[in-house]
Amino acid sequence: MIAEKTYRPISGWGPLPITIALFVAAPWLFIGAIVGLDRYGTAPYGYRLVAAIVVLLLALLSLFGYMAIAPNQARVLLLFGKYKGSALSSGFFWVNPFFSKKKISLRVRNFETGSVPTPEQKDSQGKVLQARSRTKGRPSKVNDRDGNPIEISSVVVWRVVNTAHAMFEVDDYEDFVEVQSEAALRNLATRYPYDSEDHQMSLRGSTAEICGQLKDDIQERLDKAGVEVIEARISHLAYAPEIAAAMLQRQQAQAVVAARTKIVEGAVGMVQMALDRLAKENVVELDGERRAAMVSNLLVVLCSDRHTQPVVNTGTLYT
Structure with missing residues (x-):
């Protein structure tokens, strides 16, 4: 795997005046060479024309070296297919004009x-x-x-x-x-x-x-x-929609069972507490049959999902 290398380019503000000077010098040399050749036709003015063309080409070439990098952006630099490094700092820079600069974002993204x-x-x-x-x-x-x-x-x-x-x-x-x-x-x-x-x-x-x-x-x-x-x-x-209805019924059934289990646990605890309290304070003497009847009635009242209707017994438990 290719290891990442940090490339530190030079600031673009230093070469910028040189590029501007080249763009100013190229027309000046070109115009002077044309005028000299028209008037005198001597060889030095021909060399001056060649120099103007070279200066113009250098000025144009230098433009390809400038790059501006925004915050959380980077440039991957290649020189004729060879990885030279990654510029990770933000700012205005100048690099080798022959570098190919691949832009890549370092920002947080989501999808x-x-x-x-x-x-x-x-x-x-x-x-x-x-x-x-x-x-x-x-x-x-x-x-x-x-x-x-x-x-x-x-x-x-x-x-x-x-x-x-x-x-x-x-x-x-x-x-x-x-x-x-x-x-x-x-x-x-x-x-x-x-x-x-x-x-x-x-x-x-x-x-x-x-x-x-x-x-x-x-x-x-x-x-x-x-x-x-x-x-x-x-x-x-x-x-998935094809089983959603069946699974909803299953979840509802599980919820009902869990709720009933909790209700029964609470009801049994309340009945046990009532029997212990009656026995401790000697409120009433209950034999086994009366205790069973009381437990049955309390469980019906506590576990029923409907309001219970009281029944007044005017006789005894045995009549």
Whole structure:
């Protein structure tokens, strides 16, 4: 792999007066040579004409050495195909005019998996008709560990940290980031269930752990491209439409069972407390049959999902 080298170009403000002087000197030499040749036709004026052409070519060539780098931008410099280094500092600089300067952004970027980039469109005059944008992400449909079809998408925040790797190790680092992020998300979704009943790690119940694992998986894939993954978060998670209704009924049933279990646990505790209190304070003497009847009545009252109707017993328990 090609190691990144920091190239420190010279400031462009020093060579700028020289370039201006060359552009001023070239017409002066050219006009003087033409006038001299017209009047005298001697050889020195011919040399002066050649010098004017050379000075003009040098002035034009020097223009290709200037470059302005904005903050969080970089230039990858190549000399006839050989990597010479990366200019990472912002400012106005001058480098070898024969350098080819590849622009690369170091800014933080983000995208949603499943979205499609829309390129910038211009008319024949160069006017921007449609700015560069991205379509809304479409969730990926995959099967979770239990084989249930689900829809999932994520938002990935990233930036370039190694310009040499981003430029030379992959063909298109932006497309590489998108494809590998999508692949990592799909792979992660197949390793965990959508939901878990026994408190195991699941896509819905362990959001923080799943997002951390997703970030690590994407980072492992993007290391070769010189990209740092700052954050990866699941933005959409749902059952696929064909099983969503059935899974909703299942979740509702599980919620009802859990609620009933909690109600029964509380009711049993309240009945036990009532019996212990009655026995401790000698409020009433209850034999086994009366205790059973009292427990039954209290459980019916406490566990019923409807209002109970009181029944007044005017006789005894045995009549």
